[in-house]
Amino acid sequence: MRQAGRYLPEYRAIRARVPFLELCRTPEVAAEVTLLPVERLGVDAAILFADILLITESLELGLAYSRGDGPVIRHPVRSAVEVARLPERDPYETLPFVFETVRRARAALAGRVPLIGFAGAPFTVASYLVEGGASRHFLETKRLMYGDPGAWHALLGLLARTTGRYLAGQVGAGAEAVQLFDSWVGALAPEDYRRFVLPHTRAVIQAVPAGVPVIHFGTGTAGLLEAMRDAGGDVVGLDWRVDLGAAWARLGPGVGVQGNLDPAALLAPLGAIRQRVATVLAQADGRSGHIFNLGHGVLPETPVDHVRVMVDAVHELSARPARPADVGAG
Amino acid sequence: MRQAGRYLPEYRAIRARVPFLELCRTPEVAAEVTLLPVERLGVDAAILFADILLITESLELGLAYSRGDGPVIRHPVRSAVEVARLPERDPYETLPFVFETVRRARAALAGRVPLIGFAGAPFTVASYLVEGGASRHFLETKRLMYGDPGAWHALLGLLARTTGRYLAGQVGAGAEAVQLFDSWVGALAPEDYRRFVLPHTRAVIQAVPAGVPVIHFGTGTAGLLEAMRDAGGDVVGLDWRVDLGAAWARLGPGVGVQGNLDPAALLAPLGAIRQRVATVLAQADGRSGHIFNLGHGVLPETPVDHVRVMVDAVHELSARPARPADVGAG
Numbered sequence: 001m002r003q004a005g006r007y008l009p010e011y012r013a014i015r016a017r018v019p020f021l022e023l024c025r026t027p028e029v030a031a032e033v034t035l036l037p038v039e040r041l042g043v044d045a046a047i048l049f050a051d052i053l054l055i056t057e058s059l060e061l062g063l064a065y066s067r068g069d070g071p072v073i074r075h076p077v078r079s080a081v082e083v084a085r086l087p088e089r090d091p092y093e094t095l096p097f098v099f100e101t102v103r104r105a106r107a108a109l110a111g112r113v114p115l116i117g118f119a120g121a122p123f124t125v126a127s128y129l130v131e132g133g134a135s136r137h138f139l140e141t142k143r144l145m146y147g148d149p150g151a152w153h154a155l156l157g158l159l160a161r162t163t164g165r166y167l168a169g170q171v172g173a174g175a176e177a178v179q180l181f182d183s184w185v186g187a188l189a190p191e192d193y194r195r196f197v198l199p200h201t202r203a204v205i206q207a208v209p210a211g212v213p214v215i216h217f218g219t220g221t222a223g224l225l226e227a228m229r230d231a232g233g234d235v236v237g238l239d240w241r242v243d244l245g246a247a248w249a250r251l252g253p254g255v256g257v258q259g260n261l262d263p264a265a266l267l268a269p270l271g272a273i274r275q276r277v278a279t280v281l282a283q284a285d286g287r288s289g290h291i292f293n294l295g296h297g298v299l300p301e302t303p304v305d306h307v308r309v310m311v312d313a314v315h316e317l318s319a320r321p322a323r324p325a326d327v328g329a330g
Numbered sequence: 331m332r333q334a335g336r337y338l339p340e341y342r343a344i345r346a347r348v349p350f351l352e353l354c355r356t357p358e359v360a361a362e363v364t365l366l367p368v369e370r371l372g373v374d375a376a377i378l379f380a381d382i383l384l385i386t387e388s389l390e391l392g393l394a395y396s397r398g399d400g401p402v403i404r405h406p407v408r409s410a411v412e413v414a415r416l417p418e419r420d421p422y423e424t425l426p427f428v429f430e431t432v433r434r435a436r437a438a439l440a441g442r443v444p445l446i447g448f449a450g451a452p453f454t455v456a457s458y459l460v461e462g463g464a465s466r467h468f469l470e471t472k473r474l475m476y477g478d479p480g481a482w483h484a485l486l487g488l489l490a491r492t493t494g495r496y497l498a499g500q501v502g503a504g505a506e507a508v509q510l511f512d513s514w515v516g517a518l519a520p521e522d523y524r525r526f527v528l529p530h531t532r533a534v535i536q537a538v539p540a541g542v543p544v545i546h547f548g549t550g551t552a553g554l555l556e557a558m559r560d561a562g563g564d565v566v567g568l569d570w571r572v573d574l575g576a577a578w579a580r581l582g583p584g585v586g587v588q589g590n591l592d593p594a595a596l597l598a599p600l601g602a603i604r605q606r607v608a609t610v611l612a613q614a615d616g617r618s619g620h621i622f623n624l625g626h627g628v629l630p631e632t633p634v635d636h637v638r639v640m641v642d643a644v645h646e647l648s649a650r651p652a653r654p655a656d657v658g659a660g
Contacts, residue, residue, distance in 0.1 A: 137593075137594060137629065138594065139594055139597060139629065139631060142592070142594040142595070142597065142598075143594075143597050143598070146594075146595060146597070146598035146599070146602050147597075147598055147599055147602075186550075186571060187571075188571070188592075189570040189571065189573075189590075189592050190571075190572065190573045190576075191573065191609060192592070220516075220550055220552075220571065222550075222552030222553035222571070222572075223552035223571040223572035223573065223576075223577075224571070240519040241516060241517075241518070241519060241520075241550065241552070241553040241554070242520065242552075242553035243519075243520045243521065243553065246520075246553075247553075260519075262472070262518075262519050262522070263467075264467060264468065264469055264472040264473075264476075265472070265476060267469060267472065267473050267476070267477075268472075268473070268476035268477055269476070269477055272476050272477075279521060299467065299469065301469060
């Protein structure tokens with residue numbers, strides 16, 4: 001999950017002087033933001049600070065961020081002709097600043113915690129390109145998908161190739177794992193996911209160098225989990241709308257899970273937060289392969305102290321009980 | 331699912347002269363709208379035309395509908411004091427026009443198809459009261475739920491008692507089944523649903539007279555289906571984010587299912603619509619206890635002809651194949 005954001009006063013201070021896209025394009029600052037949650041909260045990994053739509057910058061569609069941080073695509077792509085017109089460019093040429101951010105963040109972390117790379121999955125990125133921004137019902141996206149499957153697959157194919165190279169580039173620059181965000185894929189029926197999305201997501205995951213763990217995340221995916229697992233990857237990200245234990249049982253022992261505290265739970269009183277962390281950990285039942293996380297990003301309204309209490313509770317409650325041998329050695 | 335709406339030109343014509351709340355309060359017109367989909371589309375049941383927030387009119391919170399049809403509650407309820415201040419009034423006194431709509435619609439249907447009553451479930455209605463309108467993250471709702479469970483349960487208890495009487499009243503006036511809409515309950519973790527919502531939904535369902543079928547519907551509920559079944563009711567409504575066959579298998583043979591075509595699929599070309607109807611019917615596998623429906627309401631952008639094609643396809647494709655005895659008798 002992206003960890004930096006508006007709930008952090010340090011981030012808000014940076015954003016007061018640097019617009020969002022400029023921040024993403026400035027490795028020195030983006031690397032600093034990448035490290036913020038490690039320093040401020042004591043989390044166990046850093047996530048590259050970037051935006052899932054950076055990859056579309058090379059498509060010349062007029063990406064901009066409105067005042068409220070919502071992305072706007074001035075020239076949405078809604079037909080076969082418009083898809084065919086998209087240039088296919090190499091992220092090594094178009095996004096050098098991201099790779100530089102990865103290099104700087106990795107160096108600054110100096111081995112304290114691992115660095116996780118980050119990209120949007122083809123469906124979610126395509127939804128912005130087709131809708132022209134955020135969406136509630138994804139009507140234009142589905143209209144293209146159902147109405148012109150050929151154009152749809154061409155669009156997702158292009159995004160998958162570019163995203164695969166982009167993630168491989170992040171690994172080359174120093175990312176030790178990667179997260180693939182299919183944030184809005186939960187809008188789809190399972191059958192549509194398998195037909196219109198899975199092959200492209202699989203292509204992205206296969207482009208990640210062997211041995212680098214891939215975390216595959218979406219929201220509202222309670223009906224899609226098996227299909228997402230089938231797309232590949234080592235860890236399936238769960239949102240809070242599923243019972244973590246039940247979801248993991250469905251996925252089987254072959255994959256890990258990440259999740260899944262409701263981000264809104266961080267608005268609760270501190271005692272309730274600790275209790276809810278304990279519940280998630282109990283559902284994971286101490287099995288290795290569980291990465292504790294929120295079920296989606298930190299909400300801007302969240303008090304930083306509450307996030308800190310969550311992190312501390314995870315560390316405290318998931319510390320392995322001392323085994324007899326350890327006691328003897330201690 | 332509510333069947334009447336802005337996609338119907340006849341409905342738009344009525345709304346051009348009658349504001350939304352006035353329509354709900356005028357039995358003659360509300361009954362006419364209730365029958366529209368039966369006459370226009372040939373569906374197999376009529377759903378009472380009403381709004382889930384009518385029940386809150388007696389709470390004196392300043393319910394209004396903005397130009398875009400979005401509900402606004404001028405005085406949201408966010409504390410124990412505000413909950414305690416809510417008057418508890420009998421829907422027989424406050425909503426006589428709904429019962430009159432039921433009587434008129436039942437009479438006008440004259441036995442052609444059954445009439446289904448309709449109410450919002452306590453969680454979804456409470457979410458509007460607490461947020462003050464529609465919401466994306468339900469932060470205030472969850473803040474109250476986590477922060478003051480006593481106030482939360484008092485609020486849902488009040489809504490459950492009132493809604494139970496409201497549905498019993500609809501049955502008394504002539505509704506032959508009822509649908510309970512928990513449209514936004516999919517925002518909750520399963521654990522929170524069981525603790526903060528299920529007992530109240532169960533109380534509503536138990537207040538429906540014995541022998542009257544109850545359909546229990548929500549969206550984004552792929553992780554909540556078993557818990558929703560445990561709240562009671564004869565049929566669980568499924569949205570399109572689950573495979574209907576897999577969901578029914580999870581629920582077991584004790585309940586029926588309703589669903590679950592993606593409403594956005596009605597924007598597809600006509601051939602694709604027929605194909606997708608066939609897929610849903612194949613997932614139901616001809617088992618009795620499946621009510622074909624969309625996974626949520628008809629989108630305003632939907633061409634009426636496309637809805638009609640769906641209804642016709644359901645009738646055609648779900649006609650039982652002739653058994654040998656029938657053939658002999660024919």
